Amino acid sequence: MDLELAMQSFLQESAELLDEMESILLDAEADSITAEQLGALFRSMHTIKGSAGLFGLDEIVRFTHQAENLLDQLRDGHLQLDAGLSGVLLRSHDHVKAQLAAVAAGQVIPAGEQDSILADIAALLQQPAGSPCAVTASTSSAEPPDDSDWLLSLRFGREVLRNGMDPASFVRYLATLGQIQAIASCCSALPADDSFDPECNYLRLEIQFRGAVDADQLAGVFAFASEGSQFIISPRAQLSSHLQQALQAGDAAEQQSCRDIWQQWGLWQPAADSTALPAAVAPSDHKPAAPAADSKAGRSSESRFIKVEAGKLDRLINLVGELVIAGAAANLLARSHGSSPLLESTVVMAGLIEQIRSHTLSMRMVPIGETFSRFPRVVRDVGHELGKSIKLEISGADTELDKTMVDKLADPLTHLVRNAIDHGIEDVQQRRAAGKPDQGHVWLNAYHESGSVVIEVADDGGGLDQQRILAKALQRGIISSDAMLSEQDIYRLIFAAGFSTAEHISNLSGRGVGLDVVQKNIEALRGTVEIDSESGLGTTFRLRLPLTLAIIDGFLVEVGSSTFVIPLETVVECMELPATPGGAGMPERLQLRGEVLPLLYLRPFLELDGEPGRRQNVVVIQTGSQRVGLVVDALQGEFQTVIKPLGSLFRHLKAISGSTILGNGAVALILDVLALIQHATQQEAGRYGQEQDTCPPAGSRQPHNNDTSSGK
């Protein structure tokens, strides 16, 4: 077996286990923890320890062993998960992660925080040893003398519920006296037919209890319910007589189900004499259902996923791309031959290729939840650091986008979330003064909208202060004092490098790095950032990203002798350009069902030669809420487009996002709709705006693109 490969899969598996551990711990902070989650926590450390042992990573084994002990105590209910404990566990998680990272990088495993964490763990493990109920396999300290084991058989009377007593309250009270090690209810008396009276009690409880109490105290617990009830309470040492007594009451079915319970607990063995029982009941025995459920869940998730090397998938996608082109060529050929059976078979093939294409692409798509899942931790840590209580709400975690995109989004999103907590959410005092709840809210939201993915980071903080931003921008010399800026433009100033409105500089932000990086990152993904802000109500950062994929559905348009591709998702409708009254020139906008539609003439914009035909067409494209009409010569219809990246020479072109090869071998350029719309709306604003439009039209910077046969 290749040790290197085994090591890789160990690292991968450990990383997943650590992620799971972290998310459980963070969940548990918000909510109570379930037995399954405790089991999963224990398993994560246990598995890492075991695998690390195989590779001789003694440092990791030593550390995880302690963490595992702690989790074992927790799982068995000897410790309660509170903020302190979960903090220690999170730090342990971080430490193991750092250890593994060092292993992956082939470095010496750093000591880091190890000693202080181990000291904390040791302190936590010590603590319950003094309290009545802590014995574990690992510490196995002597049992305190005043601690005793009890068996309780509780047959509550039929009338207890009517008398306002609930068996559950007794159990709750009992739990305050010591440790309920095992509890099971026997409901064989409960009728399945119409004789069931919902206000009668049919429950019988069997309990194993450990605590520093005596028989009188225990009897006292149930004194209120003595009427019509039968309670048998014995020290564990008198097991056999207890079981005998307990079996005297009740019918055969009840006796049997009690025996089943005892047998499960290892107190009673069907064949042998009941006195011959295991000397000690291991703590892990008293939850028989949980481990079974855990292993079941583990198995099902294993078989649902296959790990595939990313490179293999990329090669497959490339090939499918070629297949799409070849299919289109075959279709064209069949059409030119006019042979209808041939044409029919290429159509069938095209359908299949289409399916292969979409399935292959969906393999690359991952839910953004993978990225979102790191934020509960970010929010928790940043919140703690700043002393703010923040609730993070995530929606749309199953929105899918390209894997490479997901990876590149992590950093900008982290910046935005930190920014929202630091700058957005106010102090508790300010929040109270504004009549808001103490706890701040941060929302992460993702959804698809007209061919792009939108990710929102919103907070319910104070909103952006326009006056302060303006003042700051003036002071920093980013704008001149006579600039007239729209709301959006003002908000956009915060993306300028070296800009920060925070009055005091915190550890996290306020140093003016961050937001400009966010904008650069998002622009590198060909996305945009919008800001919505309401003073006193909060701010929303909206990232709009294209679904950059290897293959898209394109819409072919013709300008002169060149063909261009517009991503189909962005196309709203097509129509003929209405003849201008009096035939005067080119209208700059169009009335479309009562709305003004700015027009962008592709021919002059792309500086193509030739005269427009007599009939021109308008393709209405949309991103977000902005619509623009592109004026083209002719429409050619839909076409599956394999995106080929542009050579480095053309990378800087704003209006072109890629190229593709048509079925007939010609090259067509793919238009960057986002850039076109931005240009058109800027141009439109420039016509009306009083300020000088400082940006020259993008067209003047475009080289000639009319030579489609020049291929690459």
Added chain:
Amino acid sequence: MSHLITLAAEQTIYQAQAVHQQLAAALREHAQLEVDLSQIEEIDSAGAQVLLWLHRAAQQQSCQLTLSHPSPAVRDFIRLLGLQQLHSALEAADGS
């Protein structure tokens, strides 16, 4: 199509009688029954007994019963009293 009943937030002795009647009627009328436990915020022994009864009665009348989406309150209560029958009924629903 299974018939869906969503139980209200409180399932205590005060509601037990009415809920029992509602469920008994549903059992008679439908061969497939799904009971949604997600809204339950408070449950006591009487409420739990109604669920136990439902579970047994459904088996007896060969009605296909699914107890779905137990709320934390329900899960806590099951753990508190060690109600294994309900626990396994919920497990079965989770697994399907």
